[in-house]
Each structure stands twice: as C-alpha cells, then as structure tokens.
Amino acid sequence: MSETIEVVQSNELIQKAGRAKAAASELANMTTQQKNAALHLVSTELLLEQEFLMAQNSKDLAAGKDAGMSESLLDRLKLDMPRLNDMAAALIQLTELPDPVGEVLEEWERPNGLAISTVRVPLGVVGMIYEARPNVTVDASSLCLKTGNAVLLRGSSTAIHSNKALVQVIHQALEKSDLPVDSVQLLEDTSRETAAEMFKLNDYLDVLIPRGGAKLIQTVVKNATVPVLETGAGNCHVYIDESADPEMAIDIAINAKTQRPSVCNACESILVHENWAAEHLPDLIAALQEKGVRIHGDAAVQQQGSSVVPVTEDDWETEYLDLEVAVKVVETADEAITHINRYGTKHSEAIVSSSTENADKFFLEVDAAAVYHNASTRFTDGFEFGFGAEIxxxxxxxxxxxxxxxxxxxxxxxVIRGNGQVK
Amino acid sequence: MSETIEVVQSNELIQKAGRAKAAASELANMTTQQKNAALHLVSTELLLEQEFLMAQNSKDLAAGKDAGMSESLLDRLKLDMPRLNDMAAALIQLTELPDPVGEVLEEWERPNGLAISTVRVPLGVVGMIYEARPNVTVDASSLCLKTGNAVLLRGSSTAIHSNKALVQVIHQALEKSDLPVDSVQLLEDTSRETAAEMFKLNDYLDVLIPRGGAKLIQTVVKNATVPVLETGAGNCHVYIDESADPEMAIDIAINAKTQRPSVCNACESILVHENWAAEHLPDLIAALQEKGVRIHGDAAVQQQGSSVVPVTEDDWETEYLDLEVAVKVVETADEAITHINRYGTKHSEAIVSSSTENADKFFLEVDAAAVYHNASTRFTDGFEFGFGAEIxxxxxxxxxxxxxxxxxxxxxxxVIRGNGQVK
Structure with missing residues (x-):
C-alpha cells in the first residue's frame, strides 16, 4: 500500500516536472508582448473568479481553524476581495516592467573577427517551495512567466485548496494566451518525501527557490542538489558610531527595530560606541522602551535600569522577529565590525556616523548583501531599491x-557570429 | 582506531577551512597592488624552487609508475622546467589583468535620496576539488588571490607530494607579502570521507569548484550542499544547414571534431540537412575519414560506405573525447534543434548556414552556454573570448x-548612502 502511494507521488512529480520542462523551451521563444498579454489575461481571470477562489480558500480556512491554526497564520492563509484585487493589480504592474529576456549585456569583437555578445535568457524551470501564503502561488507564477520561465510550485498542504484553485484560474487564462498552459505546474502531493525528491531533480529543475521561515530554507539548502537561491534569514545590526548624530541614530535604530519587527530586514541587535553611549544611551533605551521593546543588554546597558535583561551569547545569534533587541556597548568601530561579521547573517547592516572614514571602513569590511550609512536597514527590498518586483x-x-x-x-x-573561423 | 582517524581528518578539514575563512576577511580588504605584488612573489618563488618542486614531483611520478598509471596520466602529473616556467609566466600575466574587486557595476539614486551602488566583492572561501594535474594547485590559488578569495584545495592523492611542495612554495612567497599566508590551504587528507564532509561545509565555504572528469563533477553536484560552479561536460554538435557553404561547413566540422578531440568544446555529433547531404555528404565523410575519425552514422550516412558503423541511441548521448563522431541526416533545421536540445549538454553548439533567419532561430532556440553561427565550437574558452584567464x-x-x-x-x-532615511 505504502509503496503504491510512493509510486503515485513520484509519477506526479516527474510528470509535472516534465511538462514544465517542455513548456520552458516554448516559453523561451515568447515575445514580451505575448508574455504581457498572458499576464493581463491572468489578472482578468483572477477578478472574474473571485467567488470561486474565496469559496475554495474557505475550505483551507475551515480546516486550519479545526486544526487549531493561530490567528496570524489564518490571516496569512486568507484570500479576500482586497487581496485578490491587489494580486490582479500587481500583475498589471508587472506588465509595465522591462523584460530582461533578450537584453544584450555586452558585445565585443575578437581579433579573428568573431563577434561575441552576451544575451539574457530565461533560467528554464524554477522550483518554488513555500509555506502557507497562497499569494506566493500567483506571485511566483507571474514573475516566472514574465521572465520566460516555467515553474513547478510546491506549496503547503494547509493551502492546497486555495493553491489548486489559483492554478486552475491561471490555467484558464493561459488557455486563452499564446503561452503554454503547462508553464505553471502545482504539486498536489505535499508530502515531505516528494519534496525531498524535488530537491534532487537536477535533470528537470534549473533552480530551487524556498520562500518561508528559516527552517524551511535551511531544509532546502541542506538537502538540495539542484542549485538554490537562498533567501531570508536576517540577523541585522545597527551600529551607532562615536560621532553619530543623536537624533538620527535613535530614529534609525527605532525604525529598523520597530517599524515592522517580523521581517528579515528588521534590526535584531544595536551596537553602541562607548563615547556615544556615555551621553545618549539613556535616550536610546527610553525610546526603545517607549515602543514596547524588550531589551537584552550587556553590563553597561543593564546599568540603565532593572527592566534591561542580561544578554546571553544566544541573543547575539537570535533573529527575534519581534519587539526584542540585544544591545552592546563597544569600544571601537572595529569591535562592532568584528561582532557583526561573527554573528550577522550577511543580510543588511547599518552604521550611523558622521565620519566618512568609518563609513567607508564599514562598507569595505562588513560582509553583507546590503551595507548602509545613515539609513535604516528596512530599505533592503526590491521595491525600495526601485526594481519594481522582488523574487x-x-x-x-x-x-x-x-x-x-x-x-x-x-x-x-x-551568441557568437563568425564567417568560417576555425581554431 | 578508525574513529581516531576520522577525528583527525575532520580536524584537518575544519582547522584549514577555519583558517581560510579568517584569511578571507583580511584578503577582501587588500588592494590590487598588494595582491599583484603577492602574485609576483609567488612567480619568483616558483622559479627559485624548481629543483625542490621537481624532486617532490618525482616521488609522485615514481608512485604512479609503480601503481601502473597510464603514460597520459603520468604526463599530466609531471612538473618539468618548461611547465614550471609557464606557471611562473602565467602568474605575471595575471597581474596585468584588471582587478574586478571594487568595481562599481551600477549607481542610482532613489526619490528618497538614498544613493545605491552595486560593488564587486570577493566570494569569500572557494573550495577547489580536482584531479591529478598539479598545475591546478597554482592556477586555482593564483586566480583566487587575484580576486581576494581564500582557497581550500583538495587535490588527488596521486599528486600529494607535488601539491604539498607547491603550497609550501606559495606559503613562502605569501610570508613575504601583505596577504595572509593562510589564504591558501591544502588538505593533506585526500580520503573520500573528508571530501564528502567538505561538500557540506556550508558554514565555511562559499562555493565549490570541481575541475576534472565528468564523474568527479557529477559526484560533487549530486552530493554538495555548498553551491557548486559546475564545469565541464560537453556533448557539442555542428549542424550543417541546407544553405551552408560546403567548404566552410567541412572546415568547421573537421576543426570542431579533430583539432583537439579530448576537450569539452570538441564536437561529438554532426547533423546534416538532407539537401546539403545529397551533394556534399560524401566529401564530409571522406574528410573525416582522412583525419582518422571513426564514424557512427544513421541509415543515410551508412550508404556512404561500409566503414561507417551504425549509430545507436547511446552514441547521441556520448562524449567520445576521441576521434569518433556520430552523424545524422535531418530533414529540417527544427529537427536539428530538437535533437540538440534533447541530447546536448548545453555547452557549445554551432550552425553552419547562409541563412541569417536560420542562424537567428538557432541562437534563440538552442539552449546552450555558447551558440555559434559559421564558427567552430572550439572557441568556447576564456582566452579565446579575451578574458585573459579562465576558471x-x-x-x-x-x-x-x-x-x-x-x-x-x-x-x-x-552600498547604500543616506542622510537619516527611515521607512
């Protein structure tokens, strides 16, 4: 019995991956106009099928409630009119972005007359692995279609009715378009075993993108042999240098910590130069406490009041994703940089300072995707950077x-053009 | 006993990976001048230590002979004066190439005043896994040093004396430089178990680069959780279109197949349009046979003479790396493209044609790293492309x-410069 089930699972995975692969080679030849037309059709179909989508979503919501799912998870799972309208609007916005496919990045000629150019092409088949939010189904599909990629979706079992309904609606739209209907594939089998098989499907998938919590992402990174685009975990720091403007420093620290604590670019530790701390640490602590932030501090910070909890080694490594922060007083900018490179997750790191020299040192020596001088880490975001979309x-x-x-x-x-060159 | 050995192995791996990681953060801050000066010192030291290097290499050669190693493998293993001189010269050439690190790729400003730039930085620690050629030890180390990366080398046990000697010489040179001596680390433990541990050392290694045969590369790809830069396998095709100039087509096919058959950009299958074949296939077959190429052909090709062996499904998938070729007559350019996308390894593919339309179709639809019109696949090479170096x-x-x-x-x-921006 269990063996039969496994065979069925494998079949669904291989069949759908195979269909996505076949669709990918057709998709690669679609024009920008054809792809944008399809995105418009998906947008329209989402609006037309709102009732159906909400009805299917309500099955997932009911099952979630029965299973004792938390309010915040239920909220993430929910599809209502405003959210469906937002999805439809995002699809239209996507049609307005430039199509990277076909872009010529470089062109040069060799002494032997060969004319070489580097041209952007789709990746092929993207494997998407994600958690409860059903909007990722539409988001990932539309970004892939825009870039000429087929996508194999593996969402959560808790959102299976919503995801099936959304993919059905996407398929209805693709039927009316020039794009292959098979461009978007959803795995209905959400077992761990099949996910594990998907991680190693190198013959079909060009990349895996996990979207969700740190645990999901690490499971994919540690088990996949398909190349992974690792996203997510952010243990971000704000370092307040000796010469930092006090008001700016406190504004940035408060914004980075409290504006939306649950996201990866929120600040988790604040490092403060001792000379700045001598005068301004009480104001920073007061401002954090006013926002309801629980403070884990080192000895110097604990002197600010009994409500400061002693910080532990674990705290430096913790992504609280909540109104909690670890605070450390450092003697030098070097000590702050060493701390960040030791405990950070190479996501977003900020220095607040009036010294260009220290900012340049921070830019050079801190190993992170985004390094900031005098700005909040919260700007690490595709939309804030002006990309118009974010994977x-x-x-x-x-x-x-x-x-x-x-x-x-x-x-x-x-792409190499010759006139008979041989070596 | 066996447990003790495993602990020792792990210790060497973790210790050396840790040293490389620490060196990487220093290396990232080195100037182009400091890095080039170090490469000059390595070059000089290699020349000064030729006697020592050849003496150590002779131990590997003797062990190889005793173990019955083939002449061609012994030749790859050998370090002699000309080869050491070439290595030293290559290091000097490397100093003359532009340093990519620090290059600003893009700069833009957001409406909120944030100034964003994209800057090239080193990867960090590169794990290099390779086979018998000891020159890879110097080649990989020098490319990594030039780009500010530390490297953890894992060569073959058959070259261990040569590799240890080369790394000792590199260390002697680094001692005299500003660069950390620990930038280059060689694993002396060449066991499979330790290699398997190295494949999963995500906390220390930023990338793994396997250099060697298809089997080695696939072992790394299938087992590594560290991101891999996959290199190598090339099942390349030359498609001769209906309108191809006969002389050019034969020149290109012969060059792609025979100029150096053992390399990945050599041609393994030739596809010929039936209308071109009707007149010119005998000339192509004769030219290949004159070069001593064994021909596996389909029914149409077999009619050219009894020396043509019937082609099998396996042949289409085979990277002969030798004077052998599979030949197929096709009815259309589409059939050729479908065949290439089915059996090719996405390396280098060529069309010979007088039709720009068919060339453009081939460029668009063939899924490969390099697509050629009227030139030999043999040009897929960092030096031929003008990069000055090749990883x-x-x-x-x-x-x-x-x-x-x-x-x-x-x-x-x-790198993001602000003046107090918060979100």
Missing amino acids: GISTQKLHARGPMGLPALTSTKY | GISTQKLHARGPMGLPALTSTKY
Missing part, C-alpha cells in the same frame, strides 16, 4: 545577492 | 554560464 532577498553570494528583481530569474547565453 | 567553462545557468573569467570568482554588495 526575494538573496543571502547567498552566488548568482544574486540582496534584493532580487526580474534579472535574478535569468541566465545568459554567449 | 573553467560553466555548464550551469546560475551565477555564470560559459567560459568564466575573473568576475565569476566575485559576488556583489549593495
């Missing part, structure tokens, strides 16, 4: 680092 | 595709 924020160093726009979903091809 | 030829789509020059050993960092 995620890469915390790895290969292929793409930091906020990823549409070009992160492309590769390149060398 | 390898990537056959994957993430990060780098095709011949990889120095920039393939770099990542990027977003």
Whole structure:
C-alpha cells in the first residue's frame, strides 16, 4: 500500500516536472508582448473568479481553524476581495516592467573577427517551495512567466485548496494566451518525501527557490542538489558610531527595530560606541522602551535600569522577529565590525556616523548583501531599491545577492557570429 | 582506531577551512597592488624552487609508475622546467589583468535620496576539488588571490607530494607579502570521507569548484550542499544547414571534431540537412575519414560506405573525447534543434548556414552556454573570448554560464548612502 502511494507521488512529480520542462523551451521563444498579454489575461481571470477562489480558500480556512491554526497564520492563509484585487493589480504592474529576456549585456569583437555578445535568457524551470501564503502561488507564477520561465510550485498542504484553485484560474487564462498552459505546474502531493525528491531533480529543475521561515530554507539548502537561491534569514545590526548624530541614530535604530519587527530586514541587535553611549544611551533605551521593546543588554546597558535583561551569547545569534533587541556597548568601530561579521547573517547592516572614514571602513569590511550609512536597514527590498518586483532577498553570494528583481530569474547565453573561423 | 582517524581528518578539514575563512576577511580588504605584488612573489618563488618542486614531483611520478598509471596520466602529473616556467609566466600575466574587486557595476539614486551602488566583492572561501594535474594547485590559488578569495584545495592523492611542495612554495612567497599566508590551504587528507564532509561545509565555504572528469563533477553536484560552479561536460554538435557553404561547413566540422578531440568544446555529433547531404555528404565523410575519425552514422550516412558503423541511441548521448563522431541526416533545421536540445549538454553548439533567419532561430532556440553561427565550437574558452584567464567553462545557468573569467570568482554588495532615511 505504502509503496503504491510512493509510486503515485513520484509519477506526479516527474510528470509535472516534465511538462514544465517542455513548456520552458516554448516559453523561451515568447515575445514580451505575448508574455504581457498572458499576464493581463491572468489578472482578468483572477477578478472574474473571485467567488470561486474565496469559496475554495474557505475550505483551507475551515480546516486550519479545526486544526487549531493561530490567528496570524489564518490571516496569512486568507484570500479576500482586497487581496485578490491587489494580486490582479500587481500583475498589471508587472506588465509595465522591462523584460530582461533578450537584453544584450555586452558585445565585443575578437581579433579573428568573431563577434561575441552576451544575451539574457530565461533560467528554464524554477522550483518554488513555500509555506502557507497562497499569494506566493500567483506571485511566483507571474514573475516566472514574465521572465520566460516555467515553474513547478510546491506549496503547503494547509493551502492546497486555495493553491489548486489559483492554478486552475491561471490555467484558464493561459488557455486563452499564446503561452503554454503547462508553464505553471502545482504539486498536489505535499508530502515531505516528494519534496525531498524535488530537491534532487537536477535533470528537470534549473533552480530551487524556498520562500518561508528559516527552517524551511535551511531544509532546502541542506538537502538540495539542484542549485538554490537562498533567501531570508536576517540577523541585522545597527551600529551607532562615536560621532553619530543623536537624533538620527535613535530614529534609525527605532525604525529598523520597530517599524515592522517580523521581517528579515528588521534590526535584531544595536551596537553602541562607548563615547556615544556615555551621553545618549539613556535616550536610546527610553525610546526603545517607549515602543514596547524588550531589551537584552550587556553590563553597561543593564546599568540603565532593572527592566534591561542580561544578554546571553544566544541573543547575539537570535533573529527575534519581534519587539526584542540585544544591545552592546563597544569600544571601537572595529569591535562592532568584528561582532557583526561573527554573528550577522550577511543580510543588511547599518552604521550611523558622521565620519566618512568609518563609513567607508564599514562598507569595505562588513560582509553583507546590503551595507548602509545613515539609513535604516528596512530599505533592503526590491521595491525600495526601485526594481519594481522582488523574487526575494538573496543571502547567498552566488548568482544574486540582496534584493532580487526580474534579472535574478535569468541566465545568459554567449551568441557568437563568425564567417568560417576555425581554431 | 578508525574513529581516531576520522577525528583527525575532520580536524584537518575544519582547522584549514577555519583558517581560510579568517584569511578571507583580511584578503577582501587588500588592494590590487598588494595582491599583484603577492602574485609576483609567488612567480619568483616558483622559479627559485624548481629543483625542490621537481624532486617532490618525482616521488609522485615514481608512485604512479609503480601503481601502473597510464603514460597520459603520468604526463599530466609531471612538473618539468618548461611547465614550471609557464606557471611562473602565467602568474605575471595575471597581474596585468584588471582587478574586478571594487568595481562599481551600477549607481542610482532613489526619490528618497538614498544613493545605491552595486560593488564587486570577493566570494569569500572557494573550495577547489580536482584531479591529478598539479598545475591546478597554482592556477586555482593564483586566480583566487587575484580576486581576494581564500582557497581550500583538495587535490588527488596521486599528486600529494607535488601539491604539498607547491603550497609550501606559495606559503613562502605569501610570508613575504601583505596577504595572509593562510589564504591558501591544502588538505593533506585526500580520503573520500573528508571530501564528502567538505561538500557540506556550508558554514565555511562559499562555493565549490570541481575541475576534472565528468564523474568527479557529477559526484560533487549530486552530493554538495555548498553551491557548486559546475564545469565541464560537453556533448557539442555542428549542424550543417541546407544553405551552408560546403567548404566552410567541412572546415568547421573537421576543426570542431579533430583539432583537439579530448576537450569539452570538441564536437561529438554532426547533423546534416538532407539537401546539403545529397551533394556534399560524401566529401564530409571522406574528410573525416582522412583525419582518422571513426564514424557512427544513421541509415543515410551508412550508404556512404561500409566503414561507417551504425549509430545507436547511446552514441547521441556520448562524449567520445576521441576521434569518433556520430552523424545524422535531418530533414529540417527544427529537427536539428530538437535533437540538440534533447541530447546536448548545453555547452557549445554551432550552425553552419547562409541563412541569417536560420542562424537567428538557432541562437534563440538552442539552449546552450555558447551558440555559434559559421564558427567552430572550439572557441568556447576564456582566452579565446579575451578574458585573459579562465576558471573553467560553466555548464550551469546560475551565477555564470560559459567560459568564466575573473568576475565569476566575485559576488556583489549593495552600498547604500543616506542622510537619516527611515521607512
């Protein structure tokens, strides 16, 4: 019995991956106009099918409630009119962005007369692995279609009715378009075993993109042999240098910590130069406490009041994603940089300082996707950077680092024109 | 006993990986001048220590002979004066290439006044896994030093004396330089178990680069969780279109197949349009046979003479790397493209044709790192492309595709300058 189930699972995975691969070679030849027309059709179909989508979503919501899912998870799972309208609007916005595919990045001629150019091409088939939010289904599909990639989606079992309904609606739209309907594939089998098989499907998938919590991402990174675009974890710091403007420093620290604590570019530790601390640490602590932030501090910070909890080694490594912060007083900018390079996750790091020299040192020596001088870490985001779309924020160093726009979903091809050259 | 050995192995791996990681953060801050000065010192030291290096190399050669190693493998293993001189010269050439690190790729300003730039930075620690050739030890180390990366080398046990001697000489040179001596680390433990541990050393290594045969590369790809730069396998085709100039087509096919059959950009299959074949196939077959090429042909090709062996399904998938070729007559350019996308390894593919339309179709639809019109596939090479250095030829789509020059050993960092911006 269990063996039969496994065979069925494999079949679905291989069949759908195979269909996506076949669709990918057709998709690579689609024009920008054809792709944008398809995105418009998906947008329209989402609006037309709102009732159906909400009805299917309500099955997932009911099952989630029965299973005791938390309010915040239920909220993430929910598809309502405003959210469906937002999805439809995002699809239209995507049609307005430049198509990276076909872009000529470089052209040169060799002494032997060969004319070489580097041209952007789609990656092929993108494997997307994500958690409860059903909007990722539409988001990932539309970004892939825009860049000429096929996508194999593996969402959460808790959102399976919503995801199936959304993909059905996308397929209805693709039927009316020039793009292959098979461009978007959803795995209905959400078992761990099939996910594990998907991680190693190198013959079909060109890249895996996990979207979700740190645990999901690490599971993919540690088990995949398909190349992974690693996104996510952000243990970000704000370092307040000796010469920092007090008001600016406190504004930036408060914004980075409290404006939206649950996201990866929020600040988790604040490092303060001792000379700045001598005068301004009480104001910083007061401002944090006023925002309801629980403070884990070193000995110097604990002197600010009994409500400061002693910081532990674990705190320096913790991504609280909540109204909590670890605070450390340092003797030098070098000590701050060493601390950040030891405990940071190479996501977003900020220095507040009036010294250009220290800012340049911080830029050079801190190893992170985004390094800031006198600005909040909260700006690490594809939209804030002006990319118009975001695949995620890469915390790895290969292929793409930091906020990823549409070009992160492309590769390149060398096109070489000759007139009979041989070696 | 066996447990003790494993602990020792792990210790060497972790210790050396840790030293490389510490060196990497120093290396990232070295100037182009400091790095070039170190490369000059390594070059000089290699020349000064020729006697020592050849003496150590002779131990590997003797062990290889005793073990019955083939003449061609012994030749790859050998370090003699001309080869050591070539290595020293290559190091000097490397100093003359532009340093990609620090290059500003893009700069823009956001409406809120944030000034963002994308700056090239080193990857960090490169793990290099390679086979018998000891020159890779110097080649990989010098490319990494030039790009500010530390390197952890894992060569073959058959070259261990040569590799240890080369790394000792590199260390002697680094002692005299500003660069950390620990920038180059060689694993003396060449066991499979330790290699398997190295494949999963995500906390220390930023990338793994396998250099060697298809089997080695696939072992790394299938087992590594550290991101891999996949290089190598090339099942390349030359397609001779209906309108191809006969002389040019035969020249290109002969060059791609026979100029150096053992390399990845050599041609393994020739596809011929039936209308071209009707008149010119006998000339092509004769030219190949004159060069001593064994021909595996389909029914149409077999009619050219009894020396043509019937082609099998396996042949289409085979990278002969020898004076053998599979030949197929096709009815259309589409059939050729479909065949290439089915059996090719996405390395280098060529069309010979007088039709710009068919060339453009081939460029668009063939999925490969390098696509050629009227030129030999043998040009897929970092030096032929004018990069001045080559890390390898990537056959994957993430990060780098095709011949990889120095920039393939770099990542990027977003540097953001503000004046107090908060979100």
